[in-house]
Amino acid sequence: MPTKKSSSTNSFKKKRSKVKWSNLYTFSCFRPPPQLNPSEFGQPGFTRVVFCNDSVKHKTKPYKYYGNNVTTTKYNVITFLPKSLFEQFRRVANLYFLLVAVLSVTSLAPFTPLSLIAPLVFVVGISMLKEGVEDWHRFVQDLEVNSRIVKVHIGNGVFVDRTWKLLRVGDVVKVNKNEYFPGDLLLLSSSYEDGVCYVETMNLDGETNLKIKRCLECTLGFDEDLKFDKFKGVVRCEDPNSSLYTFVGNLELNDDDEDQLDSSYPLSPSQFLLRDSKLQNTDYVYGVVIFTGSDTKVVRNSMKSPSKRSRIERKMDQVIYVLFFMLLLISLIASVGSVQYTDQDQTAKQWWYLELMKEKIDVSFDPNKPLASGFYQFLRALILYGYLIPISLYVSIEVVKFLQAMLINNDRHLFDEMSGKSVEARTSNLNEELGQVEMILTDKTGTLTCNQMEFRKCSIEGISYGGDANEIVRAASQRMNIDIESYRFNLDGDDSTPRDSVEMVEISSDQVNESRNRILDGEYDMKNVGGTGIKGFNFRDKRLMNKMWVHGSNVWDMMMFFRVMALCHTGIPVENEEQLGSHKLKYEAESPEEVTFLIAAQEFGFQFCRRTQSSVFVKEIDPSASEVEREYKLLNLLEFSSSRKRMSVIVRDEYGQIFLLCKGADNIIFDRLGDGGRTYQHATTMHLANYAEDGLRTMVFAYKKIEDFEYEEWNSSFSKAKATIGPERDELLENVSENIEKDLVLLGAVAVDDKLQDGVAECIDKLAQAGLKIWLLTGDKKETAVNIGFACSLLRHDMHLFHLSLSRDAESKNQIKAMKDDILNQIEASYQVITNEKTKDDPFAVVVDGKALEIALSNDIRDEFLQLAVNCASVICCRVSPKQKALITRLVKRYTGKMTLAIGDGANDVGMIQEADIGIGISGMEGMQAVMASDFSMPQFRFLERLLIVHGHWCYKRISKMILYFVYKNIVFGLTLFYYEIYSRFSGDVLYDGWYMVMFNLFLTSLPVISLGVLEQDVSSDVCLQFPALYQQGQKGIFFSWKRIIGWMGNGILTSLVISILNVYILSPSAFREGGQVVDIAHLGVITYTTIVWTVNCQIALIITHFTWIQHIFIWGSIFSWYIFLLFYGALPPAYSNREYKLLVEAVGPAPMCWIVVLLVVVISLLPYFIYMVIQRTFYPMDDHIIQEMKYGRKVVVDDEMWLREKQSSRKPTHIGFSARVDAKILYLKDQLHKKRMFIIKSITNSPIRRSITINTLENRD
């Protein structure tokens, strides 16, 4: 059997690393699983019973659970047609078009059925095709997942390959390294002796660091294939639920020889392996399948992908309702009118030339059946005036959106050279939504950050090392320099200011210059390192590199500092396969920061090279600059926990000295410093503040020398505490740890950078200026999240920061009521602060952690929470589960009614991506789930800026303008038909030829409106980016407001009236040609129609502000093509052209009147809109108007300097983002400068020399 063989050789080869990993944890203090009252099992919520290794029992009820087949598709082959058709005809407009299409086949239709059926088939067909293709992709993805292979035990210790979908509850499976778990498993044993394994839960919470799982001791023995022959057990556990971090259950195990299940062991989440997480660093594990398929936690956390429709489209539906109402109204008027004229015998007789009485030929004019004829007339009118509800609008929108999506996909600015990927619009439905986003919910890891830690700075003995380039200060000084120069200019012109102050300002500007140069140099250095440097190490300082530190003053502390780095961790070295020749090592550790510390220590000459059972080996640099390998005996490891916020190791060095090396959060360590250990505290604190301001993650190092007797004493109590079992164990351990972790000596601090992706800070800055709010939702720790908040300028130090978290008190009580009260109090207190200080300029921010969030989002206090959150400039939520992300998104969407955009990269963001109005997936990473669920995918976060501010803004304007124009043009056209009815006794006669009707939306007006929808630009893309605040037009929705919609409808009604009345009055009854001929229906029709074609096309020329040759060709070409069509149509034999035969050539063309009337009608119909435009432009200009004028209209703004100032003055102030921080800094610097200046002036004016001069001048004057 190949399986067995390979696994055994594997385990032999990896024996060495096995020892290392497992032994580390003999020092640490795993918590025992919570004891559960056995009586709880079998109760509601805890009914699941799993017969391990006995899946046959799960074939019959009551133990028959769902299979492991997961489907995410919406349709299957049979249901596709009916279901998707049903979806399509749920739209009212489509239903109406269906009705019309059906009616058009009957004799009622005023024009050819094809012209009504074809567009409907097109629209519905396209939408269904899109649905089908999307579902097909889902199906293929499901198929791939369901047919993954896993090894399953089939009895007698034989494991065979089986596809995932065939897996059943109770199966024992063997999962190898780098494989995904096929279901939720109970860990039985692993390739490590002590039964630990490492899993990566990227797909669940987006974290890439490894999590440790550990099996029960009782199952530890089942670590070979053959042993499973005898394995029998029953798991009783909770029912399937979506909580990722909890699991409650009991394992009842067969004791070896007896058949009875007598010993029962409690299970905890640490034995629970979740589907879709990945086994890493462990050769194999054995597990029992507990939950399968749709019962698994990850599937329960996923949601059905909803079909999204844009707001504009939803609003368009309402517009369609209005139009529909209009249609019903005029149809009703027409039918009532028609009946009115035919219903009585008397009338019917009077209109003798209609012969209404003679035969029952036409129900629609039967005077004896007024109701029936009214009904028929009504139906006819519904078809006839159908132009009010343009189906071609839907077709055009589909086409336009497709083209817009194509332009987005092809934008070279949205292409990432690194990954070779581009921004991709996966659905084109939501293009215009991009222009209306108000809130961005973003994931952290992989979205904002590249998931890569870098060692950046350190402060040792109160001296800061590493480049001190702070971009904020740099930008501020740069801007200050400009400001100062202009300030000086002002001063020169003003004689009343004493000269001395000018000098002073000059000095300070020089200082700024100097510091700027220094900073720029520093950056240059850093860049050099970044090019050649080591992954995870972005540090350059000549004083520390290349072992230069040995020449420092206090080498002992330096060494201790590096020892903390190299010793106080839980990492292990791994072979560096890439650079086998080099002596540099790579490391793996529980947290990525530890890895960077180890790498940094290696760079500084403290290479952690081996870990054995109880010792750590470090190659050190001696002060004599020679390299020695030293062994440190690891005595104790006081592990890191979120409450302790520190980690310590106690080691004994080769000389027998015992040291406690400690690293931890600054405030925790500072509290535990001894009196002699505070030498560098002040300087370190300063540095820490600077580092934190830069968004770096900081950690403070300290050490302590312990005497032997002291250690012995402490160790015995520690061992005792470790051995305790019961709820008080934690507390006891903590107290004992507390006893030794005191009187520390501060060594310094380090700062690591959770590296942001390229351009993230700039992007966030622009988005903030565009008025977007950014919420950070992350599964990460609070500290990390806050650091990133600083790094990308979501947080800054002068912000008022509220922390919402459960107090320990409330948490320990574990009562929902108490927790709610706790959170509610915190919320109210924070809100109080906001309301009190609203007038001040200080922005607010709120940081919430997962547990607090869970409480805050419960029904009764969520409103308060959301109110607080909405009032804050930034919101950061940490430790958030995928479901919570989706929940927050939904609540924010519902509570604020604002457009939300969610962006993320991992499977844990899928819920959020689907829930938000727009979901964006980062496509650079390995996982595709986020991309699959998203509406847009992009390789990098920074592309969001251009996607929203340029494309979103454009698309929003384009689509809204386009819809409004469409409504206008169809009202104009449809109503002229109606007015003509009034002149024809509502008999249902059509003024225009059937082909004109078809031509109108198909050729004569379609291309200009498509060019409007695809190519319109109010301002070019670079101007969009220069004035991000322009984006707010979309957020406020001013281009598709009811005011505008009604306005355009009004304009349409007005225009149709003008066109109808003018044509009727001008063209009849007298002759229209020199030959004395008068107009008939065809003439009036063709002239009216011509004026409509001219008017609507000229109207769109007024709307468009960006004319490329395409627009020109489309607009003027449309008008021209109308005449071409007329010529062509009129040239057909009369059998085909009927009334229109030779119409243009013979009748209309030679009459000057017919041409002049076009001019008159076009001018009159457009005049109201033109006057409106002029008034708006002149007196109520909109933002885009002003910016257009600034950009194109003002010749004065030529040089960059002027333009820069222009931009400054037209920038929207914000609270978050890089620029805002720079502004704040400038304000601060100016303040400082001012104080300094005042001080100097005061000292000068008070000096005796100055006084004497002033007195002298005064005397001279006299």
Next chain:
Amino acid sequence: MDEALRTKPSSRKPKYSRFTQQELPAWKPILTPKWFITSFVTIAILFTPAGLLCLWASEHVVEIVDRYDDDCLPDSYATNPETFIQSKNTNKTCVRTLKIPRKMTAPIFIYYQLDNFYQNHRRYVKSRSEKQLRDPDDEDETDDCKPIENLNGNEGGPIVPCGLVAWSLFNDTYKFFKGNKVIDIDKKNIAWESDKKYKFGSEVYPKNFQKEGLIGGGQLDESKPLSEQENLIVWMKTAALPTFRKLYGRINTDLEANETITIVIQNNYNTYEFGGEKKVALSTANWIGGKNDFFGISFLAIGGVCFFVAITFILLYVFKPRPPGDPTYLSWNRNQPAQ
């Protein structure tokens, strides 16, 4: 290897074209005061003379309209005009005298004008057969002609021309006299050429027309093909509106000012039943067509409005100018005082 890696992704980079990058050169007009004032003034300057020109042309057209339906109804039949008009025995001759106000130069067009007559009624408009009119072989194509399709149901064969339109042919006749001298009326070439040539067949002769009990309007000469029956062709060119004129004929001699002409009318056509009006109209025509003051007035009015608007905006612009591209007008700067 390195080279290959570098070129591979960039090949997926979207190709540069000005269209896909949305960088096509474009004309971006901005509506500045200069622009719109110019356009208003241009319209004013263009429309005022155009209006005057049209009015002038319209003024040159001489038009006389005379309503005769009421006056040609004998007083004895005033209460039941239907009896008068439907009876074959009543004397329907009626004499009208008109005075020519200004000199009318030939050609002078004679129109009959009907008011409140719905030639555009759907049932009416559709009741005709183009095929039958065109081609003698298609005389059975009478399906569209309901209810005037076949004589006596289906037995008597098809009616040519069939349908309500032809059936209700206008049949009042006019004779014009200057003193006692007959003025010749030219009834040729009053229809469109294309109609005569292509739509009304020269081989198609009237058949079974007006043979049924109820007679609608005029009779047709069965010896002449439809293409020569121009009064029918004109009538069948259905009017667009309920008030319409149709050419009756043409007088090819000038009529001097203050001349009196007499019209002898055969008042046959029944407009009494539906309360329509009948008028006879004499009119000259020039490039603008017949008399049409509305046209010129519209031009003048728009010219005036534009002129007024231009003045208003100039004044507003002088007294309350807005500097172009002033950032303080941006919405986000408007609420706070400028710094």
